[in-house]
Amino acid sequence: MAVKNAFYAQSGGVTAVINSTACGLIQTARRHTDKIGKVFAGRDGIIGALTEDLIDTSLETDEDIARLRYTPSGAFGSCRYKLKSLEEHKAQYERLIEVFHAHDIGYFFYNGGNDSMDTAWKVSQISEKLGYPVVCVGVPKTVDNDLPITDCCPGFGSVAKYVATSIREAGFDVASMARTSTKIFVLEVMGRHAGWITAACGLASEKEGDPPHILLFPEVPFDPDRFTARVKECVERYGYCTIAVSEGLSDASGKLIAETGSKDAFGHSQLGGVGQVIAQLVNDRLGYKYHWALADYLQRAARHIASKTDVDQAYALGQKAVELALAGRNAIMPTIKRLSDSPYRWEIGEAALKDVANVERKMPADFISADGFHITGQCRAYLQPLIEGEDPPPFKNGLPDYVRLKNVSVAKKLGEFKV
Amino acid sequence: MAVKNAFYAQSGGVTAVINSTACGLIQTARRHTDKIGKVFAGRDGIIGALTEDLIDTSLETDEDIARLRYTPSGAFGSCRYKLKSLEEHKAQYERLIEVFHAHDIGYFFYNGGNDSMDTAWKVSQISEKLGYPVVCVGVPKTVDNDLPITDCCPGFGSVAKYVATSIREAGFDVASMARTSTKIFVLEVMGRHAGWITAACGLASEKEGDPPHILLFPEVPFDPDRFTARVKECVERYGYCTIAVSEGLSDASGKLIAETGSKDAFGHSQLGGVGQVIAQLVNDRLGYKYHWALADYLQRAARHIASKTDVDQAYALGQKAVELALAGRNAIMPTIKRLSDSPYRWEIGEAALKDVANVERKMPADFISADGFHITGQCRAYLQPLIEGEDPPPFKNGLPDYVRLKNVSVAKKLGEFKV
Numbered sequence: 001m002a003v004k005n006a007f008y009a010q011s012g013g014v015t016a017v018i019n020s021t022a023c024g025l026i027q028t029a030r031r032h033t034d035k036i037g038k039v040f041a042g043r044d045g046i047i048g049a050l051t052e053d054l055i056d057t058s059l060e061t062d063e064d065i066a067r068l069r070y071t072p073s074g075a076f077g078s079c080r081y082k083l084k085s086l087e088e089h090k091a092q093y094e095r096l097i098e099v100f101h102a103h104d105i106g107y108f109f110y111n112g113g114n115d116s117m118d119t120a121w122k123v124s125q126i127s128e129k130l131g132y133p134v135v136c137v138g139v140p141k142t143v144d145n146d147l148p149i150t151d152c153c154p155g156f157g158s159v160a161k162y163v164a165t166s167i168r169e170a171g172f173d174v175a176s177m178a179r180t181s182t183k184i185f186v187l188e189v190m191g192r193h194a195g196w197i198t199a200a201c202g203l204a205s206e207k208e209g210d211p212p213h214i215l216l217f218p219e220v221p222f223d224p225d226r227f228t229a230r231v232k233e234c235v236e237r238y239g240y241c242t243i244a245v246s247e248g249l250s251d252a253s254g255k256l257i258a259e260t261g262s263k264d265a266f267g268h269s270q271l272g273g274v275g276q277v278i279a280q281l282v283n284d285r286l287g288y289k290y291h292w293a294l295a296d297y298l299q300r301a302a303r304h305i306a307s308k309t310d311v312d313q314a315y316a317l318g319q320k321a322v323e324l325a326l327a328g329r330n331a332i333m334p335t336i337k338r339l340s341d342s343p344y345r346w347e348i349g350e351a352a353l354k355d356v357a358n359v360e361r362k363m364p365a366d367f368i369s370a371d372g373f374h375i376t377g378q379c380r381a382y383l384q385p386l387i388e389g390e391d392p393p394p395f396k397n398g399l400p401d402y403v404r405l406k407n408v409s410v411a412k413k414l415g416e417f418k419v
Numbered sequence: 420m421a422v423k424n425a426f427y428a429q430s431g432g433v434t435a436v437i438n439s440t441a442c443g444l445i446q447t448a449r450r451h452t453d454k455i456g457k458v459f460a461g462r463d464g465i466i467g468a469l470t471e472d473l474i475d476t477s478l479e480t481d482e483d484i485a486r487l488r489y490t491p492s493g494a495f496g497s498c499r500y501k502l503k504s505l506e507e508h509k510a511q512y513e514r515l516i517e518v519f520h521a522h523d524i525g526y527f528f529y530n531g532g533n534d535s536m537d538t539a540w541k542v543s544q545i546s547e548k549l550g551y552p553v554v555c556v557g558v559p560k561t562v563d564n565d566l567p568i569t570d571c572c573p574g575f576g577s578v579a580k581y582v583a584t585s586i587r588e589a590g591f592d593v594a595s596m597a598r599t600s601t602k603i604f605v606l607e608v609m610g611r612h613a614g615w616i617t618a619a620c621g622l623a624s625e626k627e628g629d630p631p632h633i634l635l636f637p638e639v640p641f642d643p644d645r646f647t648a649r650v651k652e653c654v655e656r657y658g659y660c661t662i663a664v665s666e667g668l669s670d671a672s673g674k675l676i677a678e679t680g681s682k683d684a685f686g687h688s689q690l691g692g693v694g695q696v697i698a699q700l701v702n703d704r705l706g707y708k709y710h711w712a713l714a715d716y717l718q719r720a721a722r723h724i725a726s727k728t729d730v731d732q733a734y735a736l737g738q739k740a741v742e743l744a745l746a747g748r749n750a751i752m753p754t755i756k757r758l759s760d761s762p763y764r765w766e767i768g769e770a771a772l773k774d775v776a777n778v779e780r781k782m783p784a785d786f787i788s789a790d791g792f793h794i795t796g797q798c799r800a801y802l803q804p805l806i807e808g809e810d811p812p813p814f815k816n817g818l819p820d821y822v823r824l825k826n827v828s829v830a831k832k833l834g835e836f837k838v
């Protein structure tokens with residue numbers, strides 16, 4: 001194959017380490033100039049491809065590309081934009097191929113979650129049919145940790161480390177104050193459909209009595225009576241109670257608890273407020289003073305406390321994506337393959353995109369304790385290695401010194417396309 | 420003076436570095452066994468003294484005391500409990516002296532904010548009168564940064580570093596997503612009466628366009644029209660808008676915005692939700708999608724990203740407190756004295772407790788920009804050194820490895836006392 005350019009796009013919610021993948025990918029591509037010309041990135045993800053809004057990463061210095069390894073967020077912009085089915089919206093796929101053709105792009109790297117793997121797979125199919133074959137490689141990324149086949153998903157380990165650290169620290173704080181002040185602390189975390197991030201909070205509790213004392217998973221229907229009874233027991237035993245709750249906590253009928261709780265002055269349901277709802281419930285029933293925190297984007301952007309394991313895996317997947325593409329492996333996704341829990345050993349494996357696309361991995365039932373309020377030993381064994389190791393960014397003026405790239409646009413060659 | 424024991428108590432809301440002060444104080448006392456016998460700590464602060472619930476810190480290993488330097492929260496427990504005036508509640512002061520006398524305590528170290536300095540001062544007065552003189556030394560601590568005379572207060576610098584780091588990271592995240600998703604991010608921070616912590620968020624914005632774009636101070640009456648106009652301008656210019664808001668944001672009449680916003684299902688006002696209120700306001704008026712985060716206790720407990728300057732100052736103040744006491748300096752508080760901004764140089768100074776007690780330092784008016792939405796150069800020059808330097812704790816199993824002391828009680832010698 002002659003020298004071809006590559007196209008790389010970031011997709012969906014960004015993470016603390018997706019740029020580490022970009023770093024691994026671009027650095028590896030730069031070592032193979034015999035096969036890969038320039039790496040173009042989509043400005044704001046796949047929308048950049050559809051609108052021919054490409055970024056020329058070759059104009060970034062080696063030093064700045066190296067800095068991506070420790071910079072959170074999506075350096076080229078990401079988007080929430082799902083391509084429709086081939087039947088429904090063939091024009092979008094044809095447009096992608098047209099843009100790839102116009103810019104001599106022979107490699108497509110799509111860095112995202114389920115939807116993105118589906119898109120990458122479809123592009124691999126249609127590019128053949130349209131007579132412009134492109135090697136399509138999916139690169140996993142999602143804090144939701146819900147991609148199949150791969151043992152874990154880059155981005156998750158760093159969120160896990162952040163939430164476990166945060167709830168440990170808040171737990172120490174509340175323990176100090178509980179006698180005369182706050183007895184209840186609630187941390188609301190992400191993970192609408194699966195309790196991976198909630199489970200990760202449990203890592204902070206290493207022995208009897210350590211916070212967090214209660215985890216509220218989206219997988220376990222919320223029972224206010226059982227919950228408040230457990231809180232009371234906990235306060236009586238330890239003097240305080242620290243709780244992690246998933247934004248997706250629901251009742252037995254599947255209704256989100258965040259929606260049952262409160263409305264704002266305009267009558268809107270307050271989403272992202274389940275932490276407040278359950279803290280207030282405890283206060284109403286038991287009278288304990290509470291505080292609550294909503295980590296929101298802080299949890300997925302917190303590169304300052306990223307997991308080194310996560311950063312390394314994210315990088316390695318970007319590197320491997322290029323190696324697979326250079327070997328002509330089409331419609332594939334590099335994966336993390338766990339070789340052993342302790343000592344933790346892993347290597348890069350691979351999965352066919354068609355086996356990944358649209359398959360959602362759930363948290364195993366035996367990861368949640370029988371009473372539904374904590375994690376099991378199996379869960380701990382799985383999660384523990386994913387938060388191991390620190391890899392702090394450099395600091396300047398007391399703050400993490402992250403890079404902003406120049407992100408220079410490539411001259412357009414085609415007409416407009418409406419997305 | 421013969422060998423006397425010392426009493427140390429932590430007071431009010433705890434911080435990431437109050438235990439660094441405890442570490443400096445206890446380590447220094449251990450080097451002066453010719454004058455200081457044991458250091459007793461109040462279990463849960465001054466309540467421990469009133470109830471004769473003393474902790475014998477001499478039973479903690481040197482290694483564990485050293486670990487206090489990097490452990491957040493109050494290792495001996497703290498409390499929100501203000502001693503009343505001497506006239507109103509003389510019995511409390513007499514009880515304190517009785518407990519000190521019973522345990523041969525000649526030094527009283529009180530580690531807290533305004534109220535605590537007032538208490539320490541009163542104890543210094545009454546102990547003379549009651550014929551059992553005790554050397555009373557106040558040791559400053561408060562994330563509110565509102566003690567007078569001292570240039571800054573231990574605990575504040577670490578909160579400042581945490582919030583500035585967090586809003587920078589979230590700002591990178593939102594910048595990536597803004598084209599198709601979230602355009603507004605709001606971080607709600609502590610500081611009900613003064614905007615010090617809100618101002619610290621501004622440090623993350625080092626050049627035009629850097630987040631955070633808007634700071635909402637408790638000192639500046641909230642004007643919804645001016646605010647939303649500024650948000651719109653910001654989104655049009657940068658594509659997104661990142662906002663830090665103080666929990667104490669109020670309208671022109673002094674009413675908290677958090678109280679004007681929303682009520683929960685039970686009709687309670689939702690405090691600690693001003694972030695949500697102003698984010699929803701933007702959504703209602705401008706239609707932008709938003710996310711918001713509530714840092715709450717995470718911000719003051721985040722020892723993993725403490726400021727080294729803050730940790731060092733907290734330690735030095737604990738050390739100096741003992742040195743002052745040994746020199747017989749009564750009714751005094753060691754302070755931080757700034758010698759220069761850049762390079763930052765500081766030394767320990769001192770203030771009379773009577774000059775500190777009940778005096779609240781406000782943020783200077785010229786620290787807020789003319790439009791009321793950001794910090795000035797003067798403010799930056801003041802704040803910048805306080806977040807400098809990193810001093811991460813050791814990690815174990817991927818998490819900060821904080822110490823929990825044994826906290827063994829001293830045998831009681833007196834009857835009960837009701838607090």
